[in-house]
Amino acid sequence: MHQALRRGPSFPPGGAAPSSRPAGLRKRWLAAGVLAVLVALVAGVSLGPVSLPPGSVAIELLNLLPGVRLESGLTEREIAIVTELRLPRVVLGLLVGGLLALAGGAYQGVFRNPLADPYLLGVAAGAGLAVTVVLTLGVGAGGALSGLPLTIPLAAFVGSLGAVVMTYLLGAAGGRSRSPAALILAGVAVSAFLSAGQTYLLQRHADSIQQVYSWLLGRLATAGWQDVRLVLPYFLLTSLVILLFRRELDVLSVGDDEAASLGLHPQRSRYLLIAAASLGTAAAVSASGLIGFVGIIVPHTVRLLAGSSYRVILPLSLLFGGAFLALTDVVARTVAAPQEIPIGVVTALLGGPFFVLVLRTARRVLT
Numbered sequence: 001m002h003q004a005l006r007r008g009p010s011f012p013p014g015g016a017a018p019s020s021r022p023a024g025l026r027k028r029w030l031a032a033g034v035l036a037v038l039v040a041l042v043a044g045v046s047l048g049p050v051s052l053p054p055g056s057v058a059i060e061l062l063n064l065l066p067g068v069r070l071e072s073g074l075t076e077r078e079i080a081i082v083t084e085l086r087l088p089r090v091v092l093g094l095l096v097g098g099l100l101a102l103a104g105g106a107y108q109g110v111f112r113n114p115l116a117d118p119y120l121l122g123v124a125a126g127a128g129l130a131v132t133v134v135l136t137l138g139v140g141a142g143g144a145l146s147g148l149p150l151t152i153p154l155a156a157f158v159g160s161l162g163a164v165v166m167t168y169l170l171g172a173a174g175g176r177s178r179s180p181a182a183l184i185l186a187g188v189a190v191s192a193f194l195s196a197g198q199t200y201l202l203q204r205h206a207d208s209i210q211q212v213y214s215w216l217l218g219r220l221a222t223a224g225w226q227d228v229r230l231v232l233p234y235f236l237l238t239s240l241v242i243l244l245f246r247r248e249l250d251v252l253s254v255g256d257d258e259a260a261s262l263g264l265h266p267q268r269s270r271y272l273l274i275a276a277a278s279l280g281t282a283a284a285v286s287a288s289g290l291i292g293f294v295g296i297i298v299p300h301t302v303r304l305l306a307g308s309s310y311r312v313i314l315p316l317s318l319l320f321g322g323a324f325l326a327l328t329d330v331v332a333r334t335v336a337a338p339q340e341i342p343i344g345v346v347t348a349l350l351g352g353p354f355f356v357l358v359l360r361t362a363r364r365v366l367t
Contacts, residue, residue: 029306033319037094040326044090045082047330049337052078061087088225092287093329094322095228095235096220097294099284101321103277104295105302105313106242109249110270110277111184114358117295118281121187121274122163124292125194127285130159132198132212136205152215153230153286160282164274166190183274218291218344220329231287238280242314245273249310291325291344293351298324300358 041061046054052074059072060082074082100118107116119125134155171186202209248269251259256266284291298321302313325343328350332343 026307026312029302029312029316030319033316033323036323037319037326040094040323040330041090044093044326044330045086047334048081048086050078050081052082057082084224088228089220089329090326092227092231093220093326095231096284096288096291096322097298097325097328098318098322099231099235099238099280100291100294101298101317101324102239102242102314103281103284104321105299105310105317106249106273106277107295108299109253109310109313110273112253113184114300115296115355116184117293118277118284119191119290119292119295120184121167121278122190122194123160123278123281123285124290125191125198126159126161126163126166127156127282128159128212128216128290129194129198129201130155130162131215132201132208135211135215136201136208153227155286156289157282157286160285161278163190163194164278164282214342215289216344217342218289218347220288220325220343221340227287231283234280234283238276238283239318241276242273242280243318245269245276246310246314249273249314253310289344291347293347293355294321294325296358297347297351297354300354 042054042058045061046052046057056072056074059070060074060079062068063070063072064083072079103118104116107118107120108114110116111120131152134152167183167186167190170190171183202212248259248264251262251264252266252269259266299313299317302316302320306312306316325347328346329343332341332346335341
């Protein structure tokens, strides 16, 4: 089994070829991922309607560490902008982007499909329908994270997980074994069904269309640290489970029969990973709306540059995914300032051409 793990995954035809890069390169990429997160953190806090000196911002961020007290040169108003307005938004972007990229890498490994992403199992459709119900029927309060028991984030979370459960049940309807292909087809069917319900509600309540679509396009606007506190526990749980099982993904990539002969329980590992990835995706969606393509762009870029083993892909996807979304948010709120472009539009503009590239490399899988 250890020899199989050292071999790394054999990605399916059409996926990226296994990398022959030395293992020592992984440490350099890990350092690059941490550096990307730090750069995204400083850039996200520095740039905005009120530009702040990056050096002063970095010093003020260091002042948040226990026992550190340096003079940053920022005024009290500017310090408030850093700590109470921009920093929570950037941290939320790091958490959401990390979750979406990590879930995307896990789904691609579980399904052995280079086109798998966090919305594969109906997560987006379930969240969209639940939020549409909340907004059109007047339940909850416009995205608040406290107050009434059923708010937009909670509705999105429940709807996402509900859609995943429906997909599991439908995928098992044809027999005892839920194959990856059956789960994918079940996800497509569930998504179509839930999207039809959402369309019906929007037609009956046309006055809510703008509010619904503003959420569906994705956003990272926060009212403080409450959104971060909402996502953080799920971020920690999802990351812990998926990273602990990253070696199993390398074994699953060679096929269920060989994985079972090596002492692994393929179905048990697969469903644990799917459950963890779905939980993390639901938490991300509940806080930020629907932000697409992060789960495709980041894991594939990591695979092409750093290697094909999931021991490399998943940790780096977590880091680079967070940095990618935080920097994308900077573009979304500065390129057309003082107006703000929905972050989902920016990721779609970047992800569309990338998806075509992945589709071309994966064509032998899909034909």
